[in-house]
Amino acid sequence: MITTAAYATISAHSPLAPHAITRRDPEAREVLIEILFCGVCHSDIHQVRNEWGGSHYPMVPGHEIVGRVLKTGEDVIKWRIGDSVGIGYFIDSCHQCEACAAGEEQYCEAGMNTTFNGFERDGKTATYGGYSTRITVNEDYILRIPDSLPLERVAPLLCAGITVYSPLHRFGVKNNSNIAVVGLGGLGHMGVKIAVAMGAKVTVISHSASKREDALALGAVDFIASADADAFTTNARRFDFILNTISARHDYNNYLNLLRRDGTMVLVGIPEPMLLAASSLVLQRLNLAGSLIGGIRETQQMLDFCAEHRVVADVEVISIEQINEAYERILKSDVHYRFVIDMTSLKEREMS
Ligand code: NAP
Ligand code: ZN
Ligand code: ZN
Numbered sequence: 001m002i003t004t005a006a007y008a009t010i011s012a013h014s015p016l017a018p019h020a021i022t023r024r025d026p027e028a029r030e031v032l033i034e035i036l037f038c039g040v041c042h043s044d045i046h047q048v049r050n051e052w053g054g055s056h057y058p059m060v061p062g063h064e065i066v067g068r069v070l071k072t073g074e075d076v077i078k079w080r081i082g083d084s085v086g087i088g089y090f091i092d093s094c095h096q097c098e099a100c101a102a103g104e105e106q107y108c109e110a111g112m113n114t115t116f117n118g119f120e121r122d123g124k125t126a127t128y129g130g131y132s133t134r135i136t137v138n139e140d141y142i143l144r145i146p147d148s149l150p151l152e153r154v155a156p157l158l159c160a161g162i163t164v165y166s167p168l169h170r171f172g173v174k175n176n177s178n179i180a181v182v183g184l185g186g187l188g189h190m191g192v193k194i195a196v197a198m199g200a201k202v203t204v205i206s207h208s209a210s211k212r213e214d215a216l217a218l219g220a221v222d223f224i225a226s227a228d229a230d231a232f233t234t235n236a237r238r239f240d241f242i243l244n245t246i247s248a249r250h251d252y253n254n255y256l257n258l259l260r261r262d263g264t265m266v267l268v269g270i271p272e273p274m275l276l277a278a279s280s281l282v283l284q285r286l287n288l289a290g291s292l293i294g295g296i297r298e299t300q301q302m303l304d305f306c307a308e309h310r311v312v313a314d315v316e317v318i319s320i321e322q323i324n325e326a327y328e329r330i331l332k333s334d335v336h337y338r339f340v341i342d343m344t345s346l347k348e349r350e351m352s
Helices: 042-048 151-158 160-170 186-197 209-217 252-256 278-282 296-309 320-331 344-351
Strands: 002-008 017-023 030-039 065-072 084-087 090-092 134-138 178-182 201-206 222-225 239-244 259-267 287-290 315-318 338-342
Touching: 002 134, 002 344, 017 134, 030 084, 030 151, 042 320, 065 134, 065 151, 084 151, 090 134, 151 160, 151 186, 151 296, 151 315, 151 338, 160 186, 160 239, 160 296, 178 186, 186 201, 186 239, 186 296, 201 209, 209 222, 239 252, 252 259, 252 278, 315 320, 320 338, 320 344, 338 344
Parallel strands: 178 201, 178 239, 201 222, 239 259, 259 287, 315 338
Antiparallel strands: 002 017, 030 065, 030 134, 030 338, 065 084
């Protein structure tokens, strides 16, 4: 067992604080990874604060991990010491069900094993995430990071990037598609960048009027301030597709009103439950869908797409000591546009 420095919370109402965990020496098909950077996703906050229920503590969050291979188990074939690698929202799944066979491990019928706030396949060993200095993972659940991209700006691709790429790709967004991205946070800003790289005409819809300039600089062709009294009437029936990344409770019906006949809104944000009127869908034959991260194969495809199009996240790099303050800023929609923790700051302390 390898003692590893981490930051954990011990309850839904406690701040994150230093905490020691142990990692396994890699078994036959496992890889030990030195964590260099970890992105901060709003899902970390939802779970730290038990907003989805079922959280267990102590919890070490973090699921946008990039690092380097430190050691490989004897039967590992895909990875070598020193490789740049990534880990996203899950570290294992059953390997046998239809979803796993289809490369959609996130929908594993036996339940994926999440990178943190979950359990390994034995159902009892708690998983601890990327706010730590090392992690041991099965070689099939690791992503290759293209060497051409800066690591700290790649970390957010491992969750935010794949979560928006997957529905944009699946629902056929392409050259000249007329789409809206709702919510300009971590997921939203990646949604704009990736959709623009796919050739779409993107409008950003935001409750923060101050983000107009940023939205246009990211490549959007237009910006709608959702707080404007007439925003939902003057833009009615304007878009073919909406990617909704809002993390807080809001009225879905208003956004559905912005879709043209046969349009689709995909929800990726996971706020508390809200009411949906059947007429919001029925009257224009609309589709309302959801999407959860993406499988390993599709995540690798997304990373390769981002390398080809030079798409990376806009990040504010922080040290682990700034994490509690960063959470408060995320809750105020004040992040431009992803916090990424430099985990070497914790490693240095571990050594001294
Ligand atoms: P984030 O960086 O905090 O961005 C969320 C954005 O939502 C904010 O920047 C803000 O954008 C908007 N927003 C916040 N409060 C709002 C309110 N009261 N009314 C209207 N808009 C509001 O969060 P994130 O990391 O992108 O995550 C977004 C959501 O996706 C979270 O619920 C997260 O758990 C979920 N998520 C889902 C998946 C999946 O697989 N489906 C994966 C990762 C994350 P503006 O300031 O532009 O309005
Ligand atoms: Zn996430
Ligand atoms: Zn499975």
